[in-house]
Amino acid sequence: MLNHPVFQESYDSTRVTALDRPEHANLAQSQAETVISLLLGRPIMLNNTYAFDSRAVLEILDVAMETRAEVIGRTSGDDKGRLLAAGPFQLRWFNADDFIDACVKQLRLVGPGPRFMMSAWKPIDLDTPRRLELADLLERRAASPPAWLAELGLDRHYATVLRFNDYIAADPDRGGKTRDARFPLKTLLETFARLDKETLAEVAGSVRCPVDLAESLRARLLTTEEELWGARGWVHVRTRKERDEGAGAEEVFGWELLVELIDTFYNAVLADSAEANSEYLSSVPRSDDRPELKHANALALGVIRYRQRMEGGRTAREARQREGLTAAMSGLFAKASDLPDLEPAPLRTLFTTYWEMLADAGLSRTWLDSAAKLHDVLKFAGDGPRLAEEWHEHVRILHTNLPHLVAGDRLAVALDHHGTTYTAVNQTEPLTEAQIDESITTGEYLDGIAGPGE
Numbered sequence: 154m155l156n157h158p159v160f161q162e163s164y165d166s167t168r169v170t171a172l173d174r175p176e177h178a179n180l181a182q183s184q185a186e187t188v189i190s191l192l193l194g195r196p197i198m199l200n201n202t203y204a205f206d207s208r209a210v211l212e213i214l215d216v217a218m219e220t221r222a223e224v225i226g227r228t229s230g231d232d233k234g235r236l237l238a239a240g241p242f243q244l245r246w247f248n249a250d251d252f253i254d255a256c257v258k259q260l261r262l263v264g265p266g267p268r269f270m271m272s273a274w275k276p277i278d279l280d281t282p283r284r285l286e287l288a289d290l291l292e293r294r295a296a297s298p299p300a301w302l303a304e305l306g307l308d309r310h311y312a313t314v315l316r317f318n319d320y321i322a323a324d325p326d327r328g329g330k331t332r333d334a335r336f337p338l339k340t341l342l343e344t345f346a347r348l349d350k351e352t353l354a355e356v357a358g359s360v361r362c363p364v365d366l367a368e369s370l371r372a373r374l375l376t377t378e379e380e381l382w383g384a385r386g387w388v389h390v391r392t393r394k395e396r397d398e399g400a401g402a403e404e405v406f407g408w409e410l411l412v413e414l415i416d417t418f419y420n421a422v423l424a425d426s427a428e429a430n431s432e433y434l435s436s437v438p439r440s441d442d443r444p445e446l447k448h449a450n451a452l453a454l455g456v457i458r459y460r461q462r463m464e465g466g467r468t469a470r471e472a473r474q475r476e477g478l479t480a481a482m483s484g485l486f487a488k489a490s491d492l493p494d495l496e497p498a499p500l501r502t503l504f505t506t507y508w509e510m511l512a513d514a515g516l517s518r519t520w521l522d523s524a525a526k527l528h529d530v531l532k533f534a535g536d537g538p539r540l541a542e543e544w545h546e547h548v549r550i551l552h553t554n555l556p557h558l559v560a561g562d563r564l565a566v567a568l569d570h571h572g573t574t575y576t577a578v579n580q581t582e583p584l585t586e587a588q589i590d591e592s593i594t595t596g597e598y599l600d601g602i603a604g605p606g607e
Contacts, residue, residue: 157528158198158243159190159598160424160432162450166207167389168437171275171306173208176516177440182486182594183209183576186433186567189484190552191241191507193525197470198429200245200331201255203215208273215227215313216500217242224508228356234513237323239511244321245331245427252310252318253291253327260288261511270349271387274304287311294318310532334425336460341418344463345456346374356459360451366410373411385419388412388466410449417453421599435596447595453585482531484579485592494577495560497569508556516554523547525574531600544581 163183187197203210225236249255263281271278277287283301290298294315302308322330336344337497348356348371357367380389392408417434426431436450498506511517526541551559558566564579589595 156429157194158196158428160198160200160420160427160429161186162192162198162417162420162432162434162595162596164203164210165420166203166210167354167416170272171208174309178218179594180209180212180576181568181573181575182435182438182577184213184503185486185566185568185569186435186484186596187213188500188503188507188568189435189564189577189579192564192566194380194521194528195431196240197242198424199242199244200407200423200427201244201249201252202259202596203242203261203423204317205253205256206271206273211273211310211313213292214317217310217504218313218316218364220504221320221508224512225423228512231514235514235517236508236512238326240324241511242317242320242327244317244505245330247331247426249330253294253314255312257288257292260284263493272539273310274307276307290506291315305410327441329428331426332428334422334474336457337383337427338385338415338419338422338423339383341421341453341456342374342415342458343379344460345414347420348456350460352459353444356455357452359395359458360448360455362455363449363581364451366445368450369407369409370414370449370452373407385415388415393532406443406445407519412443412447413446414453417450419487421439421453424599430600433484433596434593434599434600438486438593444589446590447592451595454599457599482579482581483584484596484598485584485588486575486577486594486596487592489574491546495565495567496557497567497574498558499569503566504556506555510554513573520550520554522561523550540581 159607161183163179169177171180171487190197196493198211204214205211222235225233228236244252246252248256254494259269263284271284274284274287278281290311291314298311298314299309299574302311312575325552350368353367353371357364377387377391388408388411392405393411395408396405420434421432434450434454436447439446484489500547510520523543523546524586527547530540530543545562548559548562548564568575568577584595585593
């Protein structure tokens with residue numbers, strides 16, 4: 154694998170909980186985006202909170218670890234060794250000795266005072282005795298958990314956490330502690346709040362966000378107390394309060410847009426602290442025709458890039474000329490598929506195919522060599538002809554060897570998620586207005602998170 158891990162915003166544990174339906178679009182989005190990143194040769198970087206309490210991540214890891222074991226079980230020799238050595242998932246934990254220690258500490262944060270709010274484990278969020286019992290079970294790595302875990306639908310989560318811990322512990326290069334982020338959340342919010350009118354318009358224009366939307370988001374942020382800006386929980390609480398107290402639909406939606414903006418900032422901070430070189434910032438799946446959620450996500454990306462330019466001492470004009478901090482890739486996620494040769498496949502099939510590709514000596518070598526060349530070009534994001542050449546060669550290799558999974562001159566994968574077909578696409582060209590309108594989410598890669606030159 155390349156030493157270029159990517160952190161994905163769609164893993165955010167607030168986007169979907171244990172109480173949501175299995176068909177939830179955000180689960181499909183995170184699954185399809187994971188496969189796309191892995192096919193690009195980029196390891197997936199997780200932090201301990203998402204690996205433990207993001208339902209999206211736990212469902213992905215459940216399938217990934219299970220299919221990995223199945224493919225390892227039917228291979229031998231060098232092929233098996235290659236699979237055992239591969240580290241497509243990496244983990245960083247905060248204020249703990251290891252992954253399990255981090256999980257245990259979060260479970261035991263039950264108040265008074267700080268309380269860790271559970272998402273994937275929602276059925277026991279307010280059940281202190283069972284939270285503490287689960288902490289004890291994990292601390293002992295208990296192989297036979299009590300029946301109540303299965304009764305609450307949490308037994309697979311428990312097994313997945315233990316299985317993933319074994320995978321991380323098998324190789325010291327797969328896990329480690331987080332670091333301090335270069336740009337804390339409050340710094341990013343202060344940067345956004347203090348942009349003058351002209352600079353705000355330029356930042357919004359750079360990501361095709363309507364200026365009036367950018368101005369309204371900043372105005373809404375400025376109605377809140379600055380001392381809250383060091384965390385994000387307050388904006389979720391405020392949005393729920395507006396909704397529960399019967400505020401008008403437009404007012405609630407305005408707060409939902411601020412949630413999208415702040416959540417994107419927050420995930421960029423997590424990516425930085427987890428030492429990811431790159432983050433795929435994507436909006437939440439929309440349920441109607443309004444594009445504003447995607448614009449709010451894009452605006453956050455523009456502000457982060459602006460802050461990166463400030464850190465480097467460059468003006469916006471110099472940064473545009475240099476174009477060095479961002480990779481030239483965009484992505485979208487849509488229902489159905491306009492690619493006739495692409496067969497929808499469940500996540501299990503996609504991961505089985507992925508592990509089998511890693512086990513194949515010739516194919517894995519060709520694919521990884523191509524991914525390395527593509528990454529070398531993406532690091533500098535400006536060599537148009539070479540970027541196009543390496544991109545098309547990488548997609549050609551994947552399409553030739555995985556024709557039923559990868560199609561077209563874009564990197565595209567179709568996912569069968571509980572009977573609904575979704576398509577995730579990555580491309581090196583900017584998204585067109587038609588693509589933005591037809592998709593339910595859009596995203597872009599933010600590179601250079603680890604700092605210039607890293």
